Amino acid sequence: MSSHNESILREPLVTGKNITYAKVTEDILVPVENMPNKAWWIGFIVSVLGALLWVFAVSYTFWIGIGAWGLNKTVGWAWDITGFVWWVGIGHAGTLISAVLLLFRQNWRNSINRSAEAMTIFAVICAATYVISHMGRPWLAYWVFPLPNQFGSLWVNFNSPLVWDVFAISTYFSVSLVFWYTGLLPDIATIRDRATGLRRRIYSICSFGWNGSVKTWQRFEIVSLILAGVSTPLVLSVHTIVSMDFATSVIPGWHTTIFPPYFVAGAIFSGFAMVQTLMLIARKVLGFENYITMFHIESMNKIIILTGSIVGVAYLTELFIAWYSGAEYEQYAFLNRVSGPYWWAYWSMMTCNVISPQLFWFKKIRTSIAASWILSIVVNIGMWFERFVIIVTSLHRDYLPSSWAMFYPSVIDVCVFIGSIGVFFTLFLLFLRVLPGIAMAEVKLLLKSSSDQAKQKLIKEGTVDKAQAQFYTNSLQKYDSVSQKVEYTGN
Amino acid sequence: MSNTKYILGHFEDPDDLMHGIDQLQANDISIYDVFTPMPIHGIEAKLGVKRSRLPIVAFCCGLTGTITAFSMIYYMLVYDWPIDIGGKPSFAFPDFIPIMFELTVLFCAFGMVGMFFFRNHLFPGRAPRVMDLRATNDRFVIAIDVKKNPHPGKIDSLLKDAGAVEVMHNDRKYISYE
Numbered sequence: 001m002s003s004h005n006e007s008i009l010r011e012p013l014v015t016g017k018n019i020t021y022a023k024v025t026e027d028i029l030v031p032v033e034n035m036p037n038k039a040w041w042i043g044f045i046v047s048v049l050g051a052l053l054w055v056f057a058v059s060y061t062f063w064i065g066i067g068a069w070g071l072n073k074t075v076g077w078a079w080d081i082t083g084f085v086w087w088v089g090i091g092h093a094g095t096l097i098s099a100v101l102l103l104f105r106q107n108w109r110n111s112i113n114r115s116a117e118a119m120t121i122f123a124v125i126c127a128a129t130y131v132i133s134h135m136g137r138p139w140l141a142y143w144v145f146p147l148p149n150q151f152g153s154l155w156v157n158f159n160s161p162l163v164w165d166v167f168a169i170s171t172y173f174s175v176s177l178v179f180w181y182t183g184l185l186p187d188i189a190t191i192r193d194r195a196t197g198l199r200r201r202i203y204s205i206c207s208f209g210w211n212g213s214v215k216t217w218q219r220f221e222i223v224s225l226i227l228a229g230v231s232t233p234l235v236l237s238v239h240t241i242v243s244m245d246f247a248t249s250v251i252p253g254w255h256t257t258i259f260p261p262y263f264v265a266g267a268i269f270s271g272f273a274m275v276q277t278l279m280l281i282a283r284k285v286l287g288f289e290n291y292i293t294m295f296h297i298e299s300m301n302k303i304i305i306l307t308g309s310i311v312g313v314a315y316l317t318e319l320f321i322a323w324y325s326g327a328e329y330e331q332y333a334f335l336n337r338v339s340g341p342y343w344w345a346y347w348s349m350m351t352c353n354v355i356s357p358q359l360f361w362f363k364k365i366r367t368s369i370a371a372s373w374i375l376s377i378v379v380n381i382g383m384w385f386e387r388f389v390i391i392v393t394s395l396h397r398d399y400l401p402s403s404w405a406m407f408y409p410s411v412i413d414v415c416v417f418i419g420s421i422g423v424f425f426t427l428f429l430l431f432l433r434v435l436p437g438i439a440m441a442e443v444k445l446l447l448k449s450s451s452d453q454a455k456q457k458l459i460k461e462g463t464v465d466k467a468q469a470q471f472y473t474n475s476l477q478k479y480d481s482v483s484q485k486v487e488y489t490g491n
Numbered sequence: 492m493s494n495t496k497y498i499l500g501h502f503e504d505p506d507d508l509m510h511g512i513d514q515l516q517a518n519d520i521s522i523y524d525v526f527t528p529m530p531i532h533g534i535e536a537k538l539g540v541k542r543s544r545l546p547i548v549a550f551c552c553g554l555t556g557t558i559t560a561f562s563m564i565y566y567m568l569v570y571d572w573p574i575d576i577g578g579k580p581s582f583a584f585p586d587f588i589p590i591m592f593e594l595t596v597l598f599c600a601f602g603m604v605g606m607f608f609f610r611n612h613l614f615p616g617r618a619p620r621v622m623d624l625r626a627t628n629d630r631f632v633i634a635i636d637v638k639k640n641p642h643p644g645k646i647d648s649l650l651k652d653a654g655a656v657e658v659m660h661n662d663r664k665y666i667s668y669e
Contacts, residue, residue: 021503021528021629146567155567157574164589171597178604185613186627190528193624204668208608209617212627214540216611217530222543223607230553230596241589444529448505 005449008464008472012452013108014443015481016290019453021444024291025190028438031286032191036433039285044429050422057415058133066136068412074405075395079413080134081245082387083420086270087127088169088242089263089383092235093271094120095176098183099231102224107450108299110442111291114187115282116275117180118435122427123274124173126420131169133416161244168241172234179227182220185210186441239267246390253333253394256321262314266386269307269353272300273379278428280373282437289481291438294367298478301366304379308357311386315354333394341406342393349389352382367478452482495660497523498643499623500633500650505531507654508631512537514653515633520646523636526626545603552602553595560594561587621666623659630657 031040061068071078094116101109132138143149144166146156156163189210192203210216243263246254276297283292322334337346356378360366365375397404431437448454459469476482502508508531515522522538525531534540564587568574573581608614626632633655635646647658 025528025628146563153572155572158564158568158590159576159583159586161589164593167590167593171593175596175600178600182604182607186528189619189621190627192619193621193627200668204619205616207619208613208615209619210613210627211619211621212526212528213524214527214531214534214538215524216613217527218535218540219543219545219607219611221530222545223603226546226549226603227600230549230599233592234596237589237592244589441529 005454005458005463008455008458008468010450011293011295011472011475012450012455012479013111013293013295013446014291014451014453015293015479016451017453019290019447019451021447024443024447025194025440027287027290028436028440028443029191029194031432032434032436033194037285040429040433043425047422047425047429050419051426052419052422053415054129054419054423057412057419058129060412061133061416062138066134068410070408070410070413072405072407074398074403075392075407077134077395078388078392078407079409079417080130081391082384083417084127084130084134085242085263085387085391086384087123087130087420087424089239089267089270089387090274090380091120091123091127091172091176091271092239092264092267093275094118094123095172095179095231095235096268096271097275098179099228099235102228103232107446108296110446111288111438112275112279112296112300113442114180114183114435114439115279115432115437116271117176117183118431118437119275119278119428120176120271121173121180122424122431123271124169124176125427126424128169128173129420129423130416161241161248164241165245168238172238175227175231175234179224179231182223182227183439183442184435186212186220187436187439190440191436236264239264251394252327252329253337253390255330256318258314258317258321262311262318265307265310265314266353266383269304269311270379270383272303272307273376273383276300276304276372276376277380280369280376282432286432286437288438291443293481294479297369297372298366301360301372301375304357304376305360308353308379312354315350329399332397336397337389337393340393340397342389342396345385345389345393349382349385352378353386356382363478369480452476493660494662495637495643496664497622497661498635498637498640498646498650499659499661500635500646500653500655501623501625501657501659502631502633502654503629503656504654505529505631508633509534509537511633511650511653511655514649515635515646518645518649520635520640520649523634523639524622526622526632526634528627528629528631531631545607548606549599549603553599555602556594556596556598557591559598560591564590618668619666620664621668622661622664624666 036044069078069080094113097109097116098113101113132141135141144156144163146158148155158164185208188203188207189212192200192207195203240260240263243259247256247259249255279292279300280297283289319334319338322330325331336342356375359371359375365371392407396407455472458464459472500511502511505527508525508527512522512525512534516537525534525538527534535542565582569582575581621627622634623630623632633650637643640646643660650658
C-alpha cells in the first residue's frame with residue numbers, strides 16, 4: 001500500500017475538514033488564479049516604492065562612486081557588507097528547509113519549503129546587488145572571474161576568500177534556483193491544466209511539458225534527494241566562506257576560528273526569523289491557515305531558540321577567548337565592542353539575538369502568532385546589528401589612535417538598505433501572485449497520513465488507544481485553525 | 492466499433508489506484524503509463540520500472556567539477572603565473588579546496604538536472620504529453636493502450652471494481668493544448 005497510518009501522537013500537518021486533493025489545489029491556487037486583494041496591492045505598492053528608492057540610490061552610487069556612502073579611510077567597509085552578509089544569511093533558511101529537513105525526513109517542511117526557497121533566491125539577489133554596488137567600478141565586475149587580465153596572464157588570486165566567495169555565492173544562487181524551479185514544475189503543470197487561453201500558453205512554456213508519468217516522478221524524486229544531499233554541505237560552505245572573508249584577515253575581532261560555525265548558526269537563525277516574518281503574514285492574507293499550521297510555527301520557533309542559543313554561546317566564547325588569548329589588541333577590540341562608543345549596537349545585538357529569543361521557552365509565547373511575529377522582527381534587527389558590530393566596531397579603532405574614527409551612514413547608505421528590502425518584497429509578492437506559495441504536490445503527499453482529517457478518522461474508527469487519542473485531541477488546542485468545539489466522543 | 496485508442500481509469504485515491512494496478516496485472520492487461528498529481532511510493536516496483544541511473548550521472552558530473560576546479564586553479568596559480576606571496580609555496584592545496592567543493596556541487600547539480608530534463612524531454616515550450624487534465628490536480632490516472640489489450644469491456648469492469656470513479660475511452664492520445 002502506498003500510504004500508512006501515521007502515529008496518532010504526532011500533531012497534524014494539515015488541518016481542516018473535507019480536505020481532498022482537489023481542495024488542496026483550489027486553496028493554494030486562490031492567490032494565483034484570482035485578482036489580488038487589497039492587502040496584496042498595498043504591500044506591492046509600498047514595496048515597489050522601496051524598490052524605486054533602491055534604483056535611485058544604487059544609480060546615484062554608480063554615478064558618484066563609493067564616496068556617496070559614509071565610509072572613511074578607517075572604516076572602509078560598513079553598511080554595504082553588513083547588508084550583504086545580512087541578506088546572504090537570510091537566504092540560508094530556504095535551503096535549510098528544502099535540503100536539510102528533506103534529508104531528515106521532516107514532513108513539516110513540505111508546506112513551507114516553496115516560499116522559503118523563493119525567499120532564499122530573492123535574498124541572494126539582494127546580497128549580490130550589494131557585492132556589485134560596493135565594487136566602486138561595477139562595470140569591471142567581471143574582474144572577479146578567472147579571466148586573464150589585459151596586462152598579460154595574471155589571474156585572480158585563488159588564495160583569497162573573496163574569490164572563494166564569488167564561486168560560493170554564484171554556485172549557491174544557481175543551485176538554489178535549479179532546485180526551486182525543478183520542484184515547481186509539477187505545480188506549474190497543475191496551473192497550466194486548469195488555465196485557459198494565454199495563461200495556459202505561458203504556464204505551458206514554463207511547465208517544460210511536465211505530465212506526471214511514473215518515470216518522471218521517479219526521476220524527480222531522485223533529483224530532489226540528490227540536490228538536497230549536495231545542497232546541505234553547500235549551504236554550510238557558503239556562510240563558512242562568507243565568514244572567512246573576515247576570519248582570514250588579521251584584524252583583531254575578525255581573526256577568529258569560531259567564525260564559520262558561528263556565522264552558519266547565525267545565518268540559519270536569521271533565515272528562520274525571516275521565514276517566520278513572511279509566513280505569518282502570508283498564511284493570514286492568503287488563507288493558508290490549514291497548511292501552515294501552529295505546528296509549523298512552533299517548530300520554527302524551536303529552531304530559532306536553538307540557533308539563537310548557539311549564537312549566544314558563540315558571543316560569550318568570543319569574549320572569553322579574547323580575554324584568554326592574552327593578546328592586548330584582541331582584548332581591546334572586544335572591550336571596545338562591549339563598552340566603547342558602539343556599546344549600544346553591541347547590546348542591541350545581545351538583547352535581540354540572545355536574550356529575547358529565550359522567551360520562546362514559554363509555550364504560550366511560542367504558540368502565539370503575535371508574539372512570534374514580533375520576536376521574528378526583533379531577531380531580524382538583532383542579526384543586522386550583529387553584522388554591523390562585527391564589521392564597524394572592529395575597524396573604527398585601528399592600530400593608530402590618530403586615525404580612530406566613527407562611522408556615520410549617509411542618506412544614500414540608508415536608501416540602499418531600505419531599497420533592498422523593497423526589492424526583496426517586490427519580488428516576493430510577485431512570486432506569490434504568479435506561482436503557488438505552497439508546494440501542492442508535496443502537501444498532497446501528507447493528506448492521507450498526516451492530516452487532522454485522517455487522524456480524526458482513525459479516532460472515530462476506534463483503532464487507536466483512547467489515552468493516545470486524548471493526547472492528540474489536547475495537542476490540537478494550540479491550533480488556531482482547528483475550532484475548539486470539535487467532535488470527539490472517542491468511542 | 493469505436494476508434495478508442497486509450498482507456499483511462501480515474502481514481503480518487505492512491506490506494507485504490509494501486510489496487511487497480513494489481514487487478515489489471517492479475518488479468519494480464521498491460522499498463523501504458525500512470526499519471527499522478529504526486530509521487531506514489533512503491534509504484535515503480537509494481538510496474539517494473541527500472542531504478543534510475545541519475546545518481547551515477549550526478550557522481551560523474553560532480554567528479555568532473557572537482558577535477559575541473561583543481562586543474563583550473565593549478566594551471567593558473569602554479570603553472571602559468573605563480574605569484575610570490577611572502578615566499579610561500581604557490582601550490583597551496585588547502586586554499587584550492589573551497590572552490591573545488593563549490594564546482595563539484597555546481598557541476599553535479601547542473602549535470603544531473605540537465606540529464607533529467609534531457610531524458611524526460613522537459614524543456615521550455617515543449618508541448619505537454621498529457622492524457623487527462625485532471626491528472627495534475629486530483630485524479631490518479633491509469634492509461635491502457637487498447638491496441639495491445641483488446642477487451643475494453645473487461646478492462647472497464649476491472650477498473651470500476653477496483654474503485655475507479657470514472658473510465659474514459661479516448662480517441663486521441665493526448666490532450667490538445669491549442
